[in-house]
Amino acid sequence: MSEPTLVFGIHAVKGLLLKHPGKIEELLFLDQRQDGRVRELLGLARDKSVHSRSVSKNEFENLLKGQSDAAHQGVIVRIKADRISNESDLDDMLEALSPQDLFLVLDGVTDPHNLGACLRSANAAGVKAVIVPKDKSAPLNPAARKVACGAADITPLIRVTNLSRTIKHMQSYGVWFVGTAGETDHSLHEVSLTGPLAIVMGAEDKGMRRLTRENCDALVKIPMMGEVSSLNVSVATGVCLFEAVRQRHSLKQA
Numbered sequence: 230m231s232e233p234t235l236v237f238g239i240h241a242v243k244g245l246l247l248k249h250p251g252k253i254e255e256l257l258f259l260d261q262r263q264d265g266r267v268r269e270l271l272g273l274a275r276d277k278s279v280h281s282r283s284v285s286k287n288e289f290e291n292l293l294k295g296q297s298d299a300a301h302q303g304v305i306v307r308i309k310a311d312r313i314s315n316e317s318d319l320d321d322m323l324e325a326l327s328p329q330d331l332f333l334v335l336d337g338v339t340d341p342h343n344l345g346a347c348l349r350s351a352n353a354a355g356v357k358a359v360i361v362p363k364d365k366s367a368p369l370n371p372a373a374r375k376v377a378c379g380a381a382d383i384t385p386l387i388r389v390t391n392l393s394r395t396i397k398h399m400q401s402y403g404v405w406f407v408g409t410a411g412e413t414d415h416s417l418h419e420v421s422l423t424g425p426l427a428i429v430m431g432a433e434d435k436g437m438r439r440l441t442r443e444n445c446d447a448l449v450k451i452p453m454m455g456e457v458s459s460l461n462v463s464v465a466t467g468v469c470l471f472e473a474v475r476q477r478h479s480l481k482q483a
Contacts, residue, residue: 337432345376
């Protein structure tokens with residue numbers, strides 16, 4: 230079954246128009262909304278030769294049926310259905326592995342908003358691919374795509390049948406796995422995050438599953454200076470990814 234092919238929200242739609250207009254089939258805008266931000270999008274659509282049309286509130290509601298939290302802001306784009314990345318795509322990446330390759334593994338992240346935010350951070354950090362298990366993972370639905378602000382259409386999201394087996398397979402190619410766990414004594418800043426690397430983030434409530442944890446090469450925690458004991462998984466993902474980026478940049482400068 231293909232993933233939903235709707236993207237909504239001003240920023241997400243603008244990002245697609247600017248960077249990937251060829252992916253867009255059409256732009257739909259609410260006929261009741263004609264303010265400056267929508268006019269800007271319509272101007273971009275004309276410049277990029279993207280078809281646009283106004284629709285009624287009823288049609289908007291039908292399009293977003295089942296998306297009760299859809300903050301569409303009066304604009305939706307239909308995107309062309311891409312071939313979904315799969316495990317053979319991951320094999321291709323591993324065959325061409327380089328020391329700079331960085332992967333993100335999300336073990337049981339089930340909130341589409343968190344998935345979208347993690348994809349956005351992953352894209353900003355230059356992540357090669359985001360890997361998730363097929364079961365008990367958030368769908369790449371319109372809500373996730375909106376939060377991702379276009380990253381969902383750039384950074385591959387690969388769903389794998391058996392995450393533990395995938396970890397071992399990637400390790401055989403020399404990918405180092407660093408998992409996040411609050412109970413470890415090792416700080417994120419004390420562990421090398423250079424070379425071919427996969428950072429593993431656990432579920433919003435339970436963290437990594439036991440087998441995932443056992444298969445990691447190292448476990449780290451984010452140093453917490455305040456009273457709260459943990460961060461939202463998407464925030465923690467950004468912290469970890471950009472520590473890896475910092476270390477890699479420092480290595481290049483040395």
